[in-house]
Amino acid sequence: MSPTELLDVARKGESTTVQFKERLPNSDSLTQEMIAFANTEGGSIVFGINDKSGEIVGLEYSEIQRINQELAHCASQKIFPPITISTETVSYNDRIVVIVTIKEGQHKPYKDKNGSIFMKNGADKRKVTSNEEISRLLQSSKILYADEMTVQGTSFDDIDFDYYKKFIERKFNRSWEDLHVDGEKSLESQYAMSEGKLTIAGLLLFSHRRHTVRPLFSIQCVAVDTIDLVSGTFTDNEPAFEGTIAEVFEQTLKFIGRNIHKIPTGESFNSQAQWEVPYQVFEELIVNALIHRDYFINSTIKIFIFPDRIEIISPGKLPNSLTVEKMKSGISIPRNPILQSLAQYVLPYKGLGTGVVRALSYYPAIEFINETNLDRFKTIIHRRK
Secondary structure, three states: OOHHHHHHHHHHOOOOOEEEEOOOOOHHHHHHHHHHHHHOOOEEEEEOEOOOOOOEOOOOHHHHHHHHHHHHHHHHHHOEOOOOEEEEEEEEOOEEEEEEEEOOOOOOOOEOOOOOEEEEEOOEEEEEOOHHHHHHHHHHOOOOOHHHOEOOOOOHHHEOHHHHHHHHHHHHOOOHHHHOOOHHHHHHHOOOEEOOEEEHHHHHHHEOOHHHHOOOOOEEEEEEOOOOOOOOOEEEEEOOOOOOHHHHHHHHHHHHHHOOOEEEOOOOOOOOEEEOOOHHHHHHHHHHHHHHOOOOOOOOEEEEEOOOEEEEEEEOOOOOOOOHHHHHOOOOOOOOHHHHHHHHHOOOOOOOOOHHHHHHHHOOOEEEEEEOOOOEEEEEEEOOO
16 A cells, blocks of 8 residues: 555545554454454454544554564464454555455354454444344355255145145156155255255245245335335335245236336237336346345345336345446356255246346346445336336
């Protein structure tokens, strides 16, 4: 970092990825700060800047030595698993600061000697106590996926078995009788059951009582007569749809179909009308939302139909290193690999990361926003005037 860049950092103040320390804090506090960066998006701690004023106060030579020693000790001996850091010294007007950079970790969650987990919360840090958040940290390290988790209180009896048999026949292109398989063993082989309980994937795909066990793993739809929710009146709305993931998909498309404009395709009275936004766009985006949302978050996917736009809001920001630009170019990082592999037999899902690419090819006026601070992903489809 150059002196000019250092001055710019000091002027901008602390953030989620930048922390100031005028002097070396106690060892436990420093460890917690480093853990928080490793468990979130990574970042830098700058020693020698006043965190209240942003003034570059600098460090003595002996302080620089002690800081580097303490940083190495914390990274290797007080954080579990250990992390790798990089440090540099920068001089500005004869005042020297030490900058330590901590990358986002690949083996989350990182803990201190007491097993405590910390994450960044704006410019501050907070202790993580929620099982849901810990599970999501494991997911980001590819140690645990939400769709493989078992659901307490479920069993083989919760499966719509006739529906499941049809799924197997579609997948293997053979009749159930010809396959000579046991029902429970077959479900286990598809990762739909484990230890006598349904997995999240099995519940979503094949259970006739999904809505009683996980009612928020669904979609809610609202149509509004103005461009915001506050001043408008709901002209149509539906609570979270019941049924399997395929039934939720069908009910969502029906809701959109009755609230979207239809454009005649010819002059004849009997000519077929088409949707103002091509039907295929919603097919691709809704399937994507159902398969790729974060099932560690107990919330519905929400669809808002405004006069000027349609918004699809999915729980969970983009996983790991995936960005909007990468997604638009066809790059995909599986968040729910079991669901992703099985969904092609119950939904119009093609996989390979091409859903967004196809949606844009049908209708380019689509905007994608990765709202990391709100932990959600928003798709905005701008309507034709």
